[in-house]
Every structure is written in structure tokens, then in C-alpha cells.
Amino acid sequence: MSAAVKLMEKPDFLGFGLGLRAEHYSEILDGPPPNIDWLEIISENYMVPGGQPLQMLERVRERYPVVMHGVSLSIASTAEPNFDYLSKLKDLADRVEPKWVSDHLCWNGVHGVNLHDLLPIPYTSEALEHVVSRVHLVQDYLSRPLCLENVSTYVQFEESEMSEWTFLSELTKRTGCWLLFDVNNVYVSAFNHGYDPKTFLEGIPQDRVVQFHLAGHSDMGTHLIDTHDHPVCDDVFGLYRHALKRFGWVSTMIERDDNIPPLSELMDELDTARGIAREVLGSIRDDSPVSQRQSAVA
Ligand SMILES: [Fe+2]
DSSP: OOHHHHTOOOOOOOOEEEEOOGGGHHHHHHSSOOSOSEEEEEGGGGOSSSSHHHHHHHHHHHHSOEEEEOSOOOTTOOSOOOHHHHHHHHHHHHHHOOSOEEEESSBOOSTTOOOSSOBOOOOOHHHHHHHHHHHHHHHHHHTSOEEEEOOOOSOOOTTOOSOHHHHHHHHHHHHOOEEEEEHHHHHHHHHHHTOOHHHHHHTSOTTSEEEEEEOOOEEOSSOEEOOOOSOOOHHHHHHHHHHHHHHOSOEEEEOOOSSOOOHHHHHHHHHHHHHHHHHHHOSOOTTSHHHHHHHHHO
């Protein structure tokens, strides 16, 4: 583990949040603050030198804790590291001071071509060595730990020597990176590849997960596609229940990227998640920032 990230403590539980989407800017910033504990921004939308996006972000930052979530880090790519991208990511992180910076365990393209998709990797020792070295490089460059998310997959590699959960467990153990556990992605991949999603869950170390994503998918009959254009389905909320039992209080958010509904609908889904968490784990811990914020408001 690199010296730069060795001393980073596990981030606090933030409560229940949403992905910030342009459609909801005015409701989130101009009206009374909705019952949202924190917001996740898409890093690439704000990796600009100035202007309106950064002004908006400044206002968001004054009101809510923020985490950064990227889609183009391409951590598993065998191409040369993209230091132009990393420099912009670092500038944004230094400006926003997010609770953490996440991206996906995947690659996005090679030879300068970004396919704008989160592509799967073979789970081999060779790939693990490569990704471990890349995570060290990025964490040292950013001077902060990364948080990596499991992606939905539709194919598997014959070359794979270990499960996805073993790969993620080794990665977090060897680099100190945190994990973003996307409950829907686990559900989608487990269905597509025919394994029990609880096996995945039970294979991940209990103390490394700092964030949950909850999202909707499309059921194509023979397979599921991770579309983020539907509400979270009952089965994914069911798996979330198991995830809470294993990982405890973990910052949770609804991730919606298409067919964006009114904010009130996403708030209802978030309330469902809150209700499930309270049912599974009891009331919010007294020492959590959420509890302290709620007492300050009361
Ligand atoms: Fe996700």
C-alpha cells in the first residue's frame, strides 16, 4: 500500500443520497433543501476550467456533502495512463474535497478510443497485478484512496481464474482502495451468469464497502441489462436488505441516468431504502454525521 493513502480512515456513513442530475438543479438548490443527505456528481461533467458547471457545483457543495463518481478512468486498461485526465480529476477533487472519489473496475477503450462503455475484464492473476499497479499509481497521483465499483457484465472470460468477488477482495486488500457495491449490478451479473447474488455479497470483506448504488434495470427475458432507466425493483431491494445485514450502515443512493423522473419520485425510492435500512439495522447510529445533522435541524 502506498504511503499517501495508508493513513486514510474509512469515511463516515453519509446517509441516503442521490446522483445529482441537471433536471433537478433548481429543486435541489432554490427551494427548501429536500430530505437528501448527500449528492454524487459525475466527475467528467465538472472537469472544466470554469464557468456555469463549476458555479453550480460550488452552490451544491455549500449545501450537501458530495462524492465524486467517474466513468472514464479506465483503471484496468493496458494503455498508457492518461495523465491529462488524471490531472483534471485531481484539480476537481482538490476543488470539491469530496468524501471519496469513485470509478469502475473496468476499461473504457484502447489506442486513444473511448468506447463510452464500462467493459469487463478477465479475473486472472495477471490482470490483478496490472490493476493493483494502476490503482497504486492513481491513488498516489490523487493523494487519496480510490473507491471502485463492480460493473454489470454480459460475458465472461474463459481465462478467468477467480471470481469477481475474489478479485475485488484482493484488490482492496493490496491497494487500500474502498469498494462501491452496486447492488443492482450484482443482481444483473448474477442473473446473466447464473449464480446466487448472495455468494458475491458474502465474498466481499465486510469493512471495505463505503457506498451502495441502487438502480433499475431492463428485463429482456433471457438476460438483464443495466439501463438505469427504471425504478429499483423489489428483488434488488431484497438484495439490498442482505447487503445491509452484511455491511451495516453504508452510504446509499439511487442511481438514475435515463427517463429521469421528478425529484419527488426519486425521494420516494430513497425513503424506501431508508425504511429498509431502519428495519434491518434499527435507528441511525448516534455518532453518525446524519444523526448529528438531524439533531441540529430538530
Ligand atoms: Fe452503479
